[in-house]
Amino acid sequence: MLCWIVQTLHSLRTRTFAASFAVLAALTLTTLSAAAKQDPLPSWNDGAVKSAIVALVKETTTEGAAGYVEPADRIVVFDQDGTLWAEHPLYSQALFALDRVATLAPEHPEWKTTEPFKSVLANDFATIAKFSEKDWLEIVAATHAGMSTEQFEKIVTDWLPTSKNPVLKRPVTELVYQPMLEVLAYLRANGFNTYIVTGGGQEFVRPYADAVYGIQREQVVGSSVATKFEYKDGKAELLREPKLFFNSNYEGKPIGINLFIGKRPLIAFGNSDGDRQMLEWTTAGEGPRLGVLVLHDDATREFAYGPADGLPDTKVGTFSQSLMDEAHARKWHVISMKNDWATIFPKPAE
Amino acid sequence: MLCWIVQTLHSLRTRTFAASFAVLAALTLTTLSAAAKQDPLPSWNDGAVKSAIVALVKETTTEGAAGYVEPADRIVVFDQDGTLWAEHPLYSQALFALDRVATLAPEHPEWKTTEPFKSVLANDFATIAKFSEKDWLEIVAATHAGMSTEQFEKIVTDWLPTSKNPVLKRPVTELVYQPMLEVLAYLRANGFNTYIVTGGGQEFVRPYADAVYGIQREQVVGSSVATKFEYKDGKAELLREPKLFFNSNYEGKPIGINLFIGKRPLIAFGNSDGDRQMLEWTTAGEGPRLGVLVLHDDATREFAYGPADGLPDTKVGTFSQSLMDEAHARKWHVISMKNDWATIFPKPAE
8 A cells, every 4th residue: 555655656746847837736726626626525535435435326326327226215324433433442322321320429329339330430441441241231221211211311412512532532522533424414415314323322322413413313223221101290201211122233233224214225334343234234235235344543543443454452343353354255345544534533613 | 963064054055045146156166276276185174173283284384483393303193004094894914914824824734723823714704803912913923924024025015906905895005094195295295204103013014105105114113023134145134033023002102203203293193092192292292282083983984983982892993982081181183084074085096
C-alpha cells in the first residue's frame, strides 16, 4: 500500500513539473471545486470501499438498470457501537449504566460490599473491563428496569449531555464518525431507508437517534427488556422489567431485521463478530448487495483493536481474524479507518 | 333507531314536496358534486365518528394549532381482522391454516384419526368453531413452521387468490371495508403513518399488506413464531420454528406498538376485546387522541355479533358488553356498520 502511494506521488510530481504552473493551478482549483460539489462522501479517501458504496447506489437507483430496486425496498442497516460512533474504552451504554450505579448507590448501601457494584463504585476500571456477561446483566437489571418506558427515556435524555468518553474526553454523542454521517445522508438522498441494528438497548438508542443520525425511533432495532402493561392511577403505561426479551446480537441481528423490518437489506455496515450473521444474511440475498466492516486500525486518531490483522485484542467490539478471513472469502469490504477516512469525528461544536 | 329513520325520511319527503322539483334537482346535483370533491370519506354517512376523525386530523395537522403534531409522530394503528376486513365466520388466517391442513394431509396419514386435524379434514365446521387455543396452536405449528421465511411467504402468496370466505363467497382480499380504505388514504394524505397491529401472524399479513392496504411490510406488527438462523448450502436463511415468539393481542398490542414503533399512536382502530389495551394505551397519551371501535351490527350486508348491545355472542372477534361500557366511559367512538357506513365492501373487480 505504502509502495503504491509513493509511486503515485512520484508520478504526480513528474507530471506537475512538466506542466505550466499557472495552467495547472487553475485546473486543480476547478477540479477540486467541482469534486467538492459532486462528492457526496468528502470525508472519505478515494479507494475500493468508497467506490463500492457509490457503485451499489448507482446500480440500485438507476431506473432500467438490472439491479434497480424500488425506494421502499432500499434498506440499509448499520450497527451502532464501533460502526457509527466510538465504542472504546467502553460502550456508551456501559458508561451510562456505570453512571447510573453511582446515582442510585445511596438507595443501595449493600452495593458497597457486593460485586459487581463494588468495583463500579470504586472506579476500578481494570476489574470493570473484565466483567462477565452475567455481571453486566446484573448491572442492566439494576439500572435499566423498574420504571415506565417514559421514565427511562427521560433518564437517558438527561444523562446524554453529562456523558463523557473517559479517553476521548467528549460527550458520547459527539463521537460519531463523520464519514458514516455522510454515508447516511448520501443513502437517504438516494431513497434508502436507514436503520440502526444494534446489540445495545433499543430504548437507550431511540431518544437520540434522530438528533444524532437523522434516524427515526421506529428505525432503531436493538436488544430489549420485557415490558409489562399496567395501570397507574387508571392510566395505561408500560413498565420495564429486569428480564431480557430480545438479544439483538450475532444470530439475533438477522432475526431482528426480519422481525422488525421484514425486508432483506441491500447493504449492512458492521465492525465486529456480533455483526457477522447480519452481513451473511444481507449478502446472501439476490441482486446487488454489500457487506462492509469498519476496522479500527487508527491508534492516533481513535483506537486500534482487532485482534484481526495482528491488532491488539479486545473484549469490546472484537474483530476476530476469522471474521476478517470470511470478509475476504465473501468479498465484503473492510474500511481501514487509518487509510479510508480523511476525517474521523466532526469538529467539536463551537 | 328504526323510528328515527322513519321520522327523518318523512321529514325529507315533506320538504321535498314543498320545493320546486327542478330547483331541488339542480341544487342536489351541485351539492352532491361538491361533496364528492371535498369529502375524503364518501363511504361514510355523516355522524359523530366521521366528524371525530376529521376533527382530529384538522387539530393535529394545522400548523400553529395547540394539538399540532409533526408528521413523523403522526402514528395511527389499525387492528386487521374485523376492523379492516371481514373476520367471520372464521379469521382469514384460520381459513389458510385449514386449507393448508388439507394440502399437507397426504404426508400425514395419522391426521385422519387425530384431533384437531380429523375434524378439519372432515370439514366439521361445528367442531372447528369450538376449537380451543391449544387446538389452533397445534394447527399453526403444523402449517406455519418448518420452512424458511421465504418459503412461507410463497405459500401465503400462492394461497391468497384461491382463498374464499365460506359465507360471503369472495376471496379474503376482496372483503376489505371500503370506508376503512378511505380512512387509510385520508390519513396518509395528511402525513399520518399507517400501521397494522394485528393479533394475526405478522408474516402472514406482510405479503399482501401493500397491495391490499398500501401498508409497507415494516408497518405490520403482529404475532410471530420464533425463527432460527441457519445455513443452507452455505447461504444464510431463517427457519420458522413451531414456537410462539410474540403474542400481539390484548396487552401484547401496546407492548408491540412500543417495541416495533416506539411512538404512542394518535388514533387506534379496533373491534374486539383483543384491542382494549391498545385503545387504553393510545388514549392515555397527552394531547388529542382517538379510540375507535367497529361494531358488527349489520347482519344484512355483513355479520352481526357482539355480545355487546344484545348482539349474538361469538368466539371470533368478541365485542363484550364490558368493552362497550368502557368505550362509553372513556369517550371512545363506536362505528355502527349499519348506520355509519354507506358502503361496506368495494365492488368486485370486473
